[in-house]
Amino acid sequence: MEEKEMEEGGRGEMKVASSTLKKCLSCKCVSYCNKSCQKEDWTRCHKQDCKALKRIHPKVPGDLVQLLSQVIRKQRKSAPCTTDDEDYFPTTVDQLESHHEKLTDTRRNEFENLLFPLKQFIEPDVFAEPSSLLKIFGAANCNNFTLCDNDLNFVAIGIYLRASMANHSCDYNCVVVYDERKLQLRTIKDVKEGEECTIGYLSVMEPAKERQAELEEEYHFTCECVKCVEEINALGPGDGLGELELRGLKKSLEKMQAAENSQDILLLELCKPYLKPMDLSSSIPANHHLLMKVRFRAFGVYMLSQEFDKAAEIGKLNTEPYRFHYGPYSPGLGLYLLRIGKLLLSLKRIPEARKYLTEALSVLEVTHGPHHSLMKTESMQELLLRCRFPEGHPIWLNNSRISL
Ligand SMILES: C[S@@+](CC[C@H](N)C(=O)[O-])C[C@H]1O[C@@H](n2cnc3c(N)ncnc32)[C@H](O)[C@@H]1O
Structure with a gap:
């Protein structure tokens, strides 16, 4: 596979939403991972944001307000492109x-607010003027x-002009x-010269009509x-969903969402009918997103209740x-395989762990x-080495010996 990539960084307008890291001592609102990150952000936008945040304290504007204000300020300063x-x-x-002329009433209300x-x-x-x-x-x-971190957790919303x-x-x-x-835009399939590069704006596991x-x-x-x-062509009469399966799934999901304590054993009872392997050829793809929601929840419950072997089984499924739905190369698949591989490794299920980690690394590459x-x-380098060499082979990383 020919690998091409486009990188865009430092130019996106961005609002970092939440972090447990060091807070700006002046506004006490925005957090940074380190000093250089803070310094860079100060000249980029925080110098002005900081003043504004102090002015309106204790109110904190939402993500979109902060993003729009950065865009508006930058717009005023931007010089013509050369x-x-x-x-x-x-x-x-x-x-x-x-x-903007076609915005729905909901979006227009959001704008007014x-x-x-x-x-x-x-x-x-x-x-700027309202128009x-x-x-x-x-x-x-x-x-x-x-924007997401390396575990696909939400970090911020941003605008990247080229990637747009x-x-x-x-x-x-x-x-x-x-x-x-x-931001990196990376090809996951062979792209011929002149062929358009496309991305997915939403989860492609949702049914086609909903997408x-x-x-x-x-x-x-x-x-x-x-x-x-x-x-859509594959859908039969009606909307193509298996009505019984769908009703059961939706009911279980509703109950699961209503249950406050995710460790509640009730959740597992609700999940149980759906924790068997999916027959992907005959089960209905239009229901997969619901099944997956149930199963991810079950995975989380087993992890929280420290039933790691059971969590690993669901993770594998x-x-x-x-x-x-996403094909052989998707960031989500790579990271999920990595998570399951590490879990299997911690359970000392070595041959399975190697299988999952090896696949994870080939996807992530x-x-x-x-x-x-x-x-x-370092942990990834270690995993790479562990997967590259046969079981029991002595491996050295940073002067210490590791083995799998
Ligand atoms: C992020 S922009 C993409 C760049 C845009 N096409 C442009 O030239 O500025 C998103 C907009 O592009 C258009 N767009 C994106 N994907 C499309 C598709 N598959 N078919 C038709 N229009 C599409 C829609 O108007 C959409 O609101």
């Missing part, structure tokens, strides 16, 4: 697709990226991965990709629908690439 990329890549957010906090947060001379604000709001809605050019396909050939604040409805509502287009066409910080951590 590079050769000018014709191809947008250089400011107002050049992005915004669909943002105006007051936005006005409080932004300096009066910078506050251009609506355009920026529309652009932020259909061009934002959800990528269109959607449910049968995409590229994925987006983050290395701290840097299409969400894409219409949020991005204002009808998805006509092969995956949508094939799935869960990798199949991942592959079925494509989705994240060998230069990603995740692949360079």
Whole structure:
């Protein structure tokens, strides 16, 4: 597989949402992983955000208000572009697709509700007129990226001008991965010269009709990709869902969501009918996303109640629908295989652990690439070595001997 990548970093407008790390001593609102990260953010945007956060203290503006205010401030400062990329890549957010004239009533209400906090947060001379604000709001809605950490936990929302050019396909050939604040667009399939690079804007495990409805509502287009066409053609009379299976699943999910204590044994009782292998050829793909929600919940319950062997069994089952819907190379699959592999390793189920870790690493080498910080951590280097050599082979890492 030819591997190409596009990196974009340091230029995205971004609002870091939550962190347990060191707080800015002045506003006590924004946290940083280290001093250099804090210093960089100070010149990039926090110098002004900090003043505004102190001014409105104890209120803290939401993610979108902070993101929009950064965009608006930057918009005012941005100089005309002088590079050769000018014709191809947008250089400011107002050049992005915004669909602001087509916003749904819900989105328009959301915009109206943002105006007051936005006005409080932004300096009066910078506050844009409402018409251009609506355009920026529309652009932020259909061009934002959800930044995640190496475990796929939510970190922030951000706008990356170049990556915003990528269109959607449910049968995409590229994925987006983050290395701290840097965004990488990486190919996961062979892409021929001149072929369009596409990404997935949403979870492709959701049924085609639901995906299409969400894409219409949020991005204002009808998805006509092969995956949508094939799935919709495969649906029988009615909506194609197995009614009984679906009713049972939905009921269980509702009860599970209502249960406050996720360790509650009741949850496991509810999950039990769904913890057997899925026959992917005959079970109904349109129900897989519900099944997976139930099973992920069960995995979490077993982990919390320290029933690790049972958690590992469900984890192993869960990798199949991942592959079925996302194909052999997806960041989610790679990270999930890694998690299951590490769990098996801690249970000393060595041959299985090697199998899962080896597959995890081969997926992550494509989705994240060998230069990603995740692949360079000491624990990953150790796993790479362990998988590369036969069982029992002596291995040395940083002057200490390890073996599997
Ligand atoms: C993040 S932008 C992508 C770049 C955009 N095409 C442009 O040239 O600025 C998202 C917008 O692109 C369009 N788009 C993305 N994927 C599409 C697709 N598969 N079919 C039609 N339009 C699509 C929609 O208008 C959507 O709101």
